[in-house]
Amino acid sequence: MIEKTTTNEPVQAWRAVAQWYHAYFTGIVLYTVSRKGADEAARLVYEIFSRQRHERFLPGLRKLGLEQLPHAMAAAQYHYLSNQIGGVSVEYMPESNRKAWIRYAAPRWIWSGTALCGIPPKVSTAMLEGWHAQNGVMLQNPRLGFVCTKQTVDGQAGLEGYYYEYDQELAPHERLRFARDEEAPEFDAQLAPVLPIDTWPPSRLAKAHRNYAMEYVKSTFPTALQLWGPDEAEHHLRMAGKLIGMQFYHETAQSLNGDYGRDAFGFARFIADLGAAHGDKTTFANTGTSFRVNQEGWALMDGIEDTACVLASAWNGLLEGAMQAHNHRLHLSFSHERSAQHWSLSWQIKA
Incomplete structure (x- = not known):
């Protein structure tokens, strides 16, 4: 049975998609660590x-109504609210207009479960360098930096630190510094911002949670393409997808619709239901010798211009792996077309 909100929306299916992409993103990073090394990861x-920072930070500040706050508080509140929407355990502790703490408590969402053991510290630091340390640049405030006091991957209790507005402008290498001897204040929920219920009802939060996880993969695909080129990016992302699809098929299927059996018809229904939970229009039909699923649109890549067709094949690795868990004796063929910004995807499943 699929959980629905009062507006008859498939909340449980959205959560299944969120977990699907959460696992895929973590899997891609771990696959990169093991195959290409910590530096490349x-x-x-x-x-x-x-x-993500370039695409999401400033629009997110405006959407959350934070753009008028002092910059240290605005940056910290943005990370508190946006990550809370995504289901992340996060805390916000304001100390002054020029100093505001943020703490991602254990268990860490992004490196969930045993994945935390496989993430090198420099990979966690790269996240801070790519986002937190650059918030001052985005706000056109060269005096705003981020101070990291703890990292979970180092065996500390969480990823913790604070935004601080200095008296002088910071050089690029000064935007992120470490102060392991400092300790965050206790979290007080009364001092933390709250999303307004009238504009953030449960159905919107559930869909935003799904989109939050999808955004990580949405950013990863074109980034991998530019870093590694089409051939290597396709292979790398497809292989990670196959492994994640195999591992998470049964859990995802259970959350979507329960029992899909082991036949071709069941797997066709799984693909169609998964596409619908993304927000794509999917149909499937019996052709006599096989089952065909058609999908109009590709919500995952909406708005991304530098998406090569090879990335559709890479993404299909998730379904290749899922089918191996569903029934490894089935045959899956995949095709796709792109015209302007419109995608059409098609699968054929047969014994």
């Missing part, structure tokens, strides 16, 4: 978070 993470 750090480079990838830095570029992903830089891209």
Whole structure:
């Protein structure tokens, strides 16, 4: 049974998609660490978070109504609210107009479960360098920097630090510094911002949670393409997708619609239901010898201009892996077309 809100929206299916992409993003980073090394993984993470910062930070400040706050408080409140929407355990502790703390408490969302053991410290630092340390640049305030006091990957209790507005302008290497001897104040929910219920009802929050996880992969795909080129990016992302699809198929299927059986018809229904939970229009039909699923649009890549067709094949690795978990004796073929900004995806499943 799919959970629905009072507006009859499939909240449980949206949560399934959120977990699907959460796992995929973490899997891509871990796959990069194990196949290409910590330095290349750090480079990838830095570029992903830089891209997200350029695309999301300033519009997000305006959407959340934070643009008029002192810059240290605005940056910290943005990370508190946006990550809270995504289901991340996060705390916000204001100390003054020029100093505001943010703390991502354990367990860490982004490196969930045992994945935390496989993330090198420099990969976690790359995230801070690509986003937190550059918030002052985005706000055109060269005196705003970020001070990191803890990192979970170093065995500390969380990722913690504070935005601080200095008296002087910061050089690029000064925008992020470490102060491991400092300790954050206790979190007081009374001092933290709250999303207004009238503009953020449960249905909007559930959909935003799904989109939050999808955004990580949405940023990763064009970033990997630019860093590695089409052939290597396709192989790398497809292989990570196959592994994640195999591992998370049963959990995702259960959240979408329960029992899909083991036949071709069941897997066709799974693809169609998964596409619908993304927000795409999907249909499937029995052709006599196989089942065909058609999808109009590709919500994951909406608004991304530098998306090569090879990335559609890379993304399909998720469904290749899922089918191996559903029934490895089935055959899956995939095709796609792109005209202007419109995508058409098609799958054929047969015994």
